[in-house]
Amino acid sequence: MKHAAGQIKKPAYAVIILLWLIAPLFIGKYWTDVLNNVAIYALLGLSLNIILGYGGMFHMGHAAFYAIGAYTTAIINTAWGVPVLWLMPLAGLAAGLFALVVARPIIHLRGDYLLIVTIGMVEIVRIALINNVFGITGGANGIFGISSPTIFGFQINGIVAPAHYFYLVTAFLAITIVLFYLLENSRFGRALKFLCSDEVAAEGSGINTAGYKLAAFVIGAVWAGMTGTLYASKMGFISPESFSFWESVVMFMIVILGGSGNIAGVLLGAALIIGLPEIFQGLQQYRLLIFGLALMIMMIFRPQGILPPKPRSYPIGKLEKNEVSL
């Protein structure tokens, strides 16, 4: 039974990956751009999944980290003309540092309390951007004229040629999936799942719960910041309204609906939450109504998400007899 499921799963994944890779050849610019958005939100969902999915921390302000990455890229690129892709690590670093500073005092908060504080955080960031802090964020108008990414002199314009941008964002998504998969299946990922399951027991087993929660916040923020670079360089301009509270809610929904703590679930969540409203555009004003209804039904009948994580299995059979001794 277990074996059979695995046998179907692998070819199914291969088909989905193949379809994803060749899709831009068959669909128009508009739909390629939709896929680009799905990929960006998949990245945001995966980065939030480290905090919310593995760590179980109700963080509703992820758009703040995304915004800091995007603005770091925009400001430095427009002021000094540094190529945007070079700014990706810097954007990640800026968002990570911000997370380190703001998450430290709130890390001990639980559940709903953390939720409220993080909502406050994302609102403060948005309002600071609107009020043009330090005179560098361009206020409510945002920042224009961010250059497109270039790779070996080849310019990737996300608006004119979404298919080019598609392969850039897909490459980053693929790297992210591999890295996060390894992270999930490691001592680090395990520690986050322990503290999510029972914080007192985790601390009592010798896990520095406060330290791991903070590390989860920082890693999630670094990735959201780097995704901010991709977003800013795709659009060419950014403004505070792209990083509103609603964006945080969408990321939160992607993780919870898809299956929190499971990479495949988060990817599916991104495809559904970003893709479905586009497919049902024919229904016009009713599409959000249907979408909301679907979400409600979903949460009643499958609260753990569409693809919840399975318990991790360990290669016990591969151990030698003489290894297993005290």
Add this chain to the structure above:
Amino acid sequence: MSLLQVENLTKRFGGLLAVDSVSFAVPQGAVFGLIGPNGAGKTTVFNLITGNYEPNSGAVSFDSRDITGRPTHRIVAAGIARTFQTIRLFANMSVVENVLAGCHCRMCSGPVASMLRLPHQHKEERQALAKSMAELEFVGLFDQAENLARNLSYGNQRLLEIGRALASDPKLIILDEPAGGMNELETAALVSLIARIQARGITVLLIEHDMSLVMKACEHLVVLEYGKKIAEGPPGEIKKNPLVIEAYLGSDDEDF
């Protein structure tokens, strides 16, 4: 030479004096019991030792180092592991993964090593898995390794907690009512398990309600009542101590 030294430990919860100037010393290699009627403050003393609570006054030193008020995970790393009175397992994870939690503090690879899958990280994971399986064999749950923790029987869940604590390579293991919910057969097995833990050179500190277990397993007892130490000595002496008999007659005499 005593491994753990508790000096004038005091803890207040509002107006309640839960632990009142308690002192005792646990010698290296002993099986040491902490007993007393319900609400005597036994678990509070445990929580003070393991850093779950901070004492109002007094000191705890372990291995000739002061550990008073240190965070729990640092105390575990220093060599004190514990089990919980109300079972606290990671219910939806496999039995072996629960034991791996205990290995955590003896491992070192961080997020970057994991993302890059460095060779030492790979090796360390394998060693931890082998160690966890060995601990499961020690407590008698080897065959249950891939089961989910929540599917184990109550008695086996207690054993799993002990296995998880042992995986952190402690010098001292603190067992908080390990026989709670166990039948007679399981309790007898527990007595022999405690002896085997002691034979590994690990000092055992035991809180227990089950008097027959305490009398069989422990070499030395401390009796608490209303947060105060009322008696201390070997089980034979404690049994005859009039103060102890009175304390127990007041609450649950049938135990004694």
